Amino acid sequence: DIQLTQSPSFLSASVGDRVTITCRASQGISSCLAWYQQKPGKAPKLLIYAASTLQSGVPSRFSGSGSGTEFTLTISSLQPEDFATYFCQHFNSYPLTFGPGTQVDIK
Amino acid sequence: EVQLVESGGGLVQPGGSLRLSCAASGFTFSDYYMDWVRQAPGKGLEWIGRSRSKPKSYTTEYAASVKGRFTISRDDSKNSVYVQMNSLKTEDTAVYYCTRGIIVGPTVYIQYWGQGTLVTVSS
Numbered sequence: 473d474i475q476l477t478q479s480p481s482f483l484s485a486s487v488g489d490r491v492t493i494t495c496r497a498s499q500g501i502s503s504c505l506a507w508y509q510q511k512p513g514k515a516p517k518l519l520i521y522a523a524s525t526l527q528s529g530v531p532s533r534f535s536g537s538g539s540g541t542e543f544t545l546t547i548s549s550l551q552p553e554d555f556a557t558y559f560c561q562h563f564n565s566y567p568l569t570f571g572p573g574t575q576v577d578i579k
Numbered sequence: 580e581v582q583l584v585e586s587g588g589g590l591v592q593p594g595g596s597l598r599l600s601c602a603a604s605g606f607t608f609s610d611y612y613m614d615w616v617r618q619a620p621g622k623g624l625e626w627i628g629r630s631r632s633k634p635k636s637y638t639t640e641y642a643a644s645v646k647g648r649f650t651i652s653r654d655d656s657k658n659s660v661y662v663q664m665n666s667l668k669t670e671d672t673a674v675y676y677c678t679r680g681i682i683v684g685p686t687v688y689i690q691y692w693g694q695g696t697l698v699t700v701s702s
Contacts, residue, residue, distance in 0.1 A: 515692035
């Protein structure tokens with residue numbers, strides 16, 4: 473099975489900050505990676521798929537990059553509504569595992 | 580508008596069974612892969628299985644943690660997907676989400692999520 477790790481696990485940031493979250497895969501997964509945002513008590517929401525394709529309706533301050541084993545999610549200017557937990561998930565092979573998540577909190 | 584509405588959650592004893600349902604609307608259900616994902620209280624997300632669409636013969640995939648105990652099925656005439664959960668364990672306690680895929684070349688990503696239904700396995 474492919475394992476995903478995320479760093480950092482927790483991030484404290486201010487409104488307007490540039491934020492970068494990293495997701496690493498235990499083996500190469502091409503560009504078969506998605507990023508989700510989850511707020512407390514809510515279902516996750518797709519932000520990015522195929523490593524860098526922005527889901528329709530998602531603000532352009534979100535971007536994704538990477539291929540192979542290392543991927544990043546960047547929020548160019550953090551907004552109040554962006555404080556949430558972010559998960560990556562690979563789609564290279566079964567099982568389709570998730571990363572453990574990165575909680576983004578208000579500094 | 581895509582809508583996914585789960586139902587069937589509740590309290591069940593260890594060793595018991597439960598069947599979750601997901602009613603879909605707003606899209607041509609038969610064309611899409613449907614996955615189930617769960618989240619234990621305060622924990623991360625765990626993919627548990629996938630139902631492929633009719634062109635792929637409705638084949639399924641499962642996570643090792645549920646294989647042999649959970650069965651995913653679908654009824655395209657009712658725009659619904661199900662997960663039959665048998666031999667439930669306390670560690671199956673979670674919110675269960677129904678999801679719909681998006682096809683991007685050879686890969687099907689999870690695009691839409693339902694609101695989830697809580698399953699509690701406890702004596």
